[in-house]
Every structure is written in C-alpha cells, then in structure tokens.
Amino acid sequence: MNAPKTIPFNQVRPVGKEYQYMQEAVSLHHLSSGGQFASRCEDWLERRLGTRRAILTHTCTHALELACLAIDLKPGDEVIMPSFAFVTAATAIALRGAVPVFVDISPDSLTLHPDTVARAITDRTKAVIVIHYAGYGAWIDGLKDLCDRRGLYLIEDAAQAIDSSYLGKPLGTLGHLATLSFHETKNLIAGEGGALLINDETLVDRIEIMAEKGTDRAQFLQGRVEKYVWQDLGSSVRMGELPAAYLFAQFEEADHVFGYRRELWRRYHTGLAPMANEKGLSLPRHIPDSSGNAHLFYVLTQDRAHRDRLLSHLADHGVQAVFHYVPLHSSPAGKKFGRAHGPMTVTDQVADTLLRLPLYHSLSFDDVARVVEAVAAFETPAKDAP
Numbered sequence: 001m002n003a004p005k006t007i008p009f010n011q012v013r014p015v016g017k018e019y020q021y022m023q024e025a026v027s028l029h030h031l032s033s034g035g036q037f038a039s040r041c042e043d044w045l046e047r048r049l050g051t052r053r054a055i056l057t058h059t060c061t062h063a064l065e066l067a068c069l070a071i072d073l074k075p076g077d078e079v080i081m082p083s084f085a086f087v088t089a090a091t092a093i094a095l096r097g098a099v100p101v102f103v104d105i106s107p108d109s110l111t112l113h114p115d116t117v118a119r120a121i122t123d124r125t126k127a128v129i130v131i132h133y134a135g136y137g138a139w140i141d142g143l144k145d146l147c148d149r150r151g152l153y154l155i156e157d158a159a160q161a162i163d164s165s166y167l168g169k170p171l172g173t174l175g176h177l178a179t180l181s182f183h184e185t186k187n188l189i190a191g192e193g194g195a196l197l198i199n200d201e202t203l204v205d206r207i208e209i210m211a212e213k214g215t216d217r218a219q220f221l222q223g224r225v226e227k228y229v230w231q232d233l234g235s236s237v238r239m240g241e242l243p244a245a246y247l248f249a250q251f252e253e254a255d256h257v258f259g260y261r262r263e264l265w266r267r268y269h270t271g272l273a274p275m276a277n278e279k280g281l282s283l284p285r286h287i288p289d290s291s292g293n294a295h296l297f298y299v300l301t302q303d304r305a306h307r308d309r310l311l312s313h314l315a316d317h318g319v320q321a322v323f324h325y326v327p328l329h330s331s332p333a334g335k336k337f338g339r340a341h342g343p344m345t346v347t348d349q350v351a352d353t354l355l356r357l358p359l360y361h362s363l364s365f366d367d368v369a370r371v372v373e374a375v376a377a378f379e380t381p382a383k384d385a386p
C-alpha cells in the first residue's frame, strides 16, 4: 500500500493567466521597472485599497526600508514594534542607525496593543511599526489615535494582510505608510515581491524620487522636467516586468483566491473547534470588528513540549506543520541593535506554542479533512487528561 503523499506547508501554483502574461511581457520588449504590467498592478492596488499611491517593489523588505528612509529615520531615533514579528521591519530600522524598541504582543491579536506602545514612547520615538499578524488586524484605530496625538509616524507591515479590514476599512490604508508582500508564501504572489502604500499625501513626491534611485526620473518620464538628476537619498527598489506580469494574473483572480482561502480557513475552524479543548489547543484569535484574509491558520498548544509532540505527530501523518517567529528581543542581532521594553510574557509563550497548518490556494478540501483527522488522532497529553 502506498503511504499518502505528504501535504506540504506551502505550494506555489499559477491561478490564472500567469504564463500568458509573462509571455506578453517578453514580447513587449520592456522588462525593467515602470512597464505595463507593473503600472496595471499599481493601479489595481490603488483602486482596490483606496490608497493614495502604491509602488511595487522587489520585496516587502525593500518597501519597509524605503518607508524608514522616507520618514527620515536617523541614528538614535527609536521605532516601537512587536518582538513577535518578521525580522525585516527591525533590519529596516537598524539600517538607518535607529533603534527598534521591542514590546510584547497582546493576547487578543498577537500584535501591538496601544497601551503597551504608549508605555514605550520616549522623546526619541519617531514611529511605530505594527504587524498585522495572520491577516488579522491590530487595534489600528487606537494606534492611529496614539500616533496622531504623539506626533509619530504609523507604518503598517501589512505583508500578511491584503484584503483584511478593521471596521470595514482595508488594512494598509490607515497608517501613513504600509507595506505588502507578494512572497510565494503570501495570499497573492510574484515569487518575490512587495509594495509600498503611501497614504500620507505629503510623502508621495519624495518617495517617488527615493524609489527611482534618488532621481526625478519619474517626473522626467512624464515630461515634467528636461533631464533627470540626483535629488535625494534613494535606492533601486521597483519591481521588473516579469514578476509584475505574474502578479497581475494573480490580481485578476484575487476574489476567487481570497474566497477559497477563507473557505479553507473556515473548514479548519469548524473541523478543529469540537476537539480543541480535549486536545489542549486553542484556535486563532482576533479582535472584534476585524475581518481577516485567512492568511494562515494556527493553533496554540499548552507548552513547547506539547507543540513539538504535535509537530512530529503531524509529520508522521504526512502533514507538514511549522512554528513561527523566534522573538526578536532574544535574538543575537535584536540584542545588539535593539532593546526590549517591558515584559515579554505573551511573546515568549506564543513563540513556544504556536503551530501553523498548511493553507494555500492549491490545497484541497480533502487535504484539510486529512489534516483535521491527523489532529484528531493526536493523543491528549496524560497530564491534561480528565
């Protein structure tokens, strides 16, 4: 008898006209940035999200670096961010010589809470970077109020949160700036890819220059200046046509992709909810009034040993599950370039106990049922048994 195929944690498959558009891009003889598909992608993002300006970048990491450049972060400035986060929000800060100040996450959203942020503000604080974890939002209105009152920039790392919303407003449109990722593990993909969303009108002109290697080439191409020259700091961050062509095909299928992912998520939730207690697991959390995009489905176990047992049990049953971030405040570079503020109780606990299940567009309903069955076959730890 053949053992069933392992269900991988992630899988990359085209969802629409990816091949056709990449072929078209090749035949248009323009493969660098500023091409037709890149413009169509930027227009799509601007219309869909209602952001003032979207600039496609090579990665979300580049968009975060551009954001930190655009707000003029300087050595000694501080930026408050969660310790439970992807590393490149911190590297973007540290590359400017500024200090990432890590704070604990809130148990209700697994990301920043305005009260925790308020306690970490000093007279050196210049900005707050919030990560919308798992595609669910933070208390973004509270963070926005706080930042407005204290004169701080709010940057949303919305890498995981395209098509998520809070009180009906799309995440990624509430901060001064926001970043998206189209990495192959995200909801819509380009292999590697990202975008910077500029919601603050006053930053648009400067960022257009910074994104064009610090030159006014964009204005030159529009016939607004006679030649283009070096004007400001900047870098080469704009996405080329081949990934943009792939990405545009994904954008065209976005509603289908988003709808299907939500259905997968719902099936995990209804499948696991009846057994969660017995297995000692808790299901994804989110704050009221937030609507997620089913970016990932996680469970929280009792402790690290319980999590590791579940991981290897699932592997034995042909399911590749994975844990997530190692807290930044306790990482070698986090200690060198950043500092922690306050206790990290929730961060440390979630880092030890969170486990992510496979969730991607080519996952079938049968696959989800198999994963749920595999969890059902997991033995409850003796010490937790009734």
Ligand SMILES: *Cc1c(COP(=O)(O)O)cnc(C)c1O
Pocket (backbone or CB within 6 Å): 058, 059, 060, 061, 062, 085, 086, 088, 089, 131, 132, 157, 159, 160, 180, 181, 182, 183, 192, 193, 194
């Ligand atoms: C994926 C991710 C990133 C990095 O995205 P890249 O496009 O790979 O640079 C940054 N932040 C968060 C929260 C992410 O999930």
